[in-house]
Amino acid sequence: MKFFATQQFTRTAIVLHWLLAVLLVGQFAFGWLLDAIPRNTPARGWWINQHKSIGLVIGLLIVLRIFWRLRHAPPPALPMPAWQRRAASASHLAMYACMVLMPLSGYLASNFSKHGIKLFNTVRLAPWGSDDKLVYAVLNQTHKVTAVLLAVLIGVHLLAVAKHVLVDRDRLLARMWRGAGAGG
Numbered sequence: 001m002k003f004f005a006t007q008q009f010t011r012t013a014i015v016l017h018w019l020l021a022v023l024l025v026g027q028f029a030f031g032w033l034l035d036a037i038p039r040n041t042p043a044r045g046w047w048i049n050q051h052k053s054i055g056l057v058i059g060l061l062i063v064l065r066i067f068w069r070l071r072h073a074p075p076p077a078l079p080m081p082a083w084q085r086r087a088a089s090a091s092h093l094a095m096y097a098c099m100v101l102m103p104l105s106g107y108l109a110s111n112f113s114k115h116g117i118k119l120f121n122t123v124r125l126a127p128w129g130s131d132d133k134l135v136y137a138v139l140n141q142t143h144k145v146t147a148v149l150l151a152v153l154i155g156v157h158l159l160a161v162a163k164h165v166l167v168d169r170d171r172l173l174a175r176m177w178r179g180a181g182a183g184g
């Protein structure tokens with residue numbers, strides 16, 4: 001089935017949505033698996049630096065996505081009750097906020113620890129903050145709580161998409177699937 005370009009997200013928005021979906025799920029798994037590596041071992045340092053480096057790359061992609069979104073309006077909402085439209089907007093906004101907070105809290109926390117960041121275990125970015133246990137703990141806790149919040153929001157997002165596909169049987173998923181000449 002073909003849709004008019006104005007009923008689709010732009011091709012760039014679609015590519016960034018799916019690329020980030022895959023990368024974020026992988027980065028969640030990575031983060032939670034870090035718990036399995038004993039603390040104060042060289043192996044943990046190596047893996048943490050990989051997590052930090054990939055997280056920063058994901059952060060840049062998130063900035064690009066938000067930048068793109070602000071310049072390219074999404075297609076008009078599909079017919080649905082007003083409360084569902086409001087819930088969708090609110091949850092999308094909350095996901096964007098969490099997507100910013102995840103890499104930001106990780107980056108800031110790393111700068112209040114003497115370890116700093118070693119980009120892909122090659123280039124060392126010396127921390128610009130002091131080695132402050134309390135500031136680190138607050139930012140690290142923000143990182144952990146935001147991860148849970150974002151995971152819950154993604155769960156709700158998936159349930160909402162499933163409802164559109166299985167119950168409403170509308171073309172919501174197709175709007176985020178192919179560029180169909182959407183331009184850009």
Ligand code: HEM
Nearest residue numbers: 020021024025069074092095096154157161172173175176
């Ligand atoms: C890490 C996982 C994901 C995140 C963070 C995420 C985030 C988002 C956000 C923020 C939007 C709003 C786009 C905008 O209006 O700017 C969106 C839209 C959408 N997402 Fe996801 N998403 C994820 C995974 C998925 C998956 C797995 C599916 C499909 C099963 C999906 C299907 C959709 C669809 C269909 C839309 C468009 C809704 C519409 O037409 O208004 N998403 N997603």
Ligand code: HEM
Nearest residue numbers: 027028031032052055056058059102103106107110144147
């Ligand atoms: C961009 C997306 C990111 C996601 C989705 C993500 C996700 C996670 C998750 C799920 C954990 C495990 C939390 C827990 O044990 O409860 C974690 C831990 C961690 N993350 Fe990230 N992260 C991201 C980016 C970053 C960045 C950019 C940095 C630093 C530059 C970073 C630094 C860390 C550190 C140091 C830990 C270990 C914390 C500890 O065990 O005390 N993360 N991350």
